[in-house]
Amino acid sequence: MLNAQAIEALRVIAASIKNLELFKAEIQADLAQVKLLEEELLQQNETIIAERQVYHDLFKFAPHAYLITNYDGIIIELNYTAAALLNVLPSLLIGKSLINFVSQDEHSLFLTKLKQSLNVKSVQELEVTICPRGGQVFDALLLVKPGRETSGALGALQISLHDITKYKRLPVPQEMPSSIAPVARPNGLDGLRVLFVDDEADTRELIAAVLMQHGVEVTTVATVTEALAELERSRPDVIISDIRMPDEDGYALIRKIKALEAEKGWQIPTAALTAYLGEDRAKALNAGFQSHLHKLAAPTELIAMVAQLAGRG
CATH class of the missing domain: 3.40.50.2300 (Response regulator)
Incomplete structure (x- = not known):
């Protein structure tokens, strides 16, 4: 027959076991909650990746030429339209300096403007002569503003590149009767x-x-x-x-x-x-x-x- 001390010990053990079971149930509940949070985070991460890909594709396939460079003009990212203007495959332009395509007598002005653009919030305009590889030289307008790389890192320059040759070389318009409107010439390759x-x-x-x-x-x-x-x-x-x-x-x-x-x-x-x-x-x-x-x-x-x-x- 158990004495009082033994009975008390069994009671303590039983209480401890019950506490452990409660603790185990709490841990399992916490683990279930962690798993739910994990799944939510994974879902959010997948959504963020998908959204980033959408914006990345919009950048890549944009009809206007866009580049991202550092303050020295080294190309970090560019879209296909920019590569087409420079007449070089996109993969061959990453890590190369945009100054390689700027007329040599404009190098100093170009670099100065790029460095100045890092310290202002507004968009800076810069006109330079662009010399594509093996292509026709053209007058270009660069719209430059400080921003981020596509990875999110700071310290980059976002550049929009526009061929303005046809606008700079247009003859001074002569006055014409108000009844005569200019007729736009359609692109001969539209729809081909x-x-x-x-x-x-x-x-x-x-x-x-x-x-x-x-x-x-x-x-x-x-x-x-x-x-x-x-x-x-x-x-x-x-x-x-x-x-x-x-x-x-x-x-x-x-x-x-x-x-x-x-x-x-x-x-x-x-x-x-x-x-x-x-x-x-x-x-x-x-x-x-x-x-x-x-x-x-x-x-x-x-x-x-x-x-x-x-x-x-």
Whole structure:
């Protein structure tokens, strides 16, 4: 028979066990709450990432040229329209100085203005001469304001780049009768549909940006298989293709296009776009391409080629 001391000890043990069970239940409830909070945070994080991607895509595909640089003009981010104006692939411009594209006699003024822009809140205007790689020199207006990198870091400059050549070189308007209104000339390439085939994403984006600036509707694909699938859905006005691609190259594509034309009674103008100076132009033309252009050609040459192929030259 248990004595009073033993009974008291059992009572204490039972009370302790009950307390532990209550403590365990509290911990489990807390863990459940933590799990719920974790799930909410994950959901919020996914939403933030998705929203950031939306704004990043808006920046990348904006119809106007935008760049983000540091105070020395080193390019941190840029969109495809800016790369098209500078005539260089976007990936090759990151880490390079924008001053490389500014007329040499304007370097000092350009750097001074950039450094001044960091210390003011308003947008600063700067007119410079831009010299694209292998392209036509143009007069540019830069709108510069301090801001953040796309990563959120401070100390960057947000730059909007505009080609104002046509505005600066317009003749002084003469007075005209009020009954006569100027007629706007339509863009000769508006609505033209181009299918562009290239396995390099940067090239697809740059060429698409150049063409879209002139009103062209561009569809880009990475492989011959994707190009043929697109041709099953719709008929473009012009096809442009890289020659050297993995798996099936541009020559394989042109053979299949010719077979498709014979089957459907189509005639689609095609052009070869290559990155190699030693690429055989005659071979491309003999294979069935109507035109051939190097990837480093000026944007004006690309536009002229597309216009000519489409009969809108």
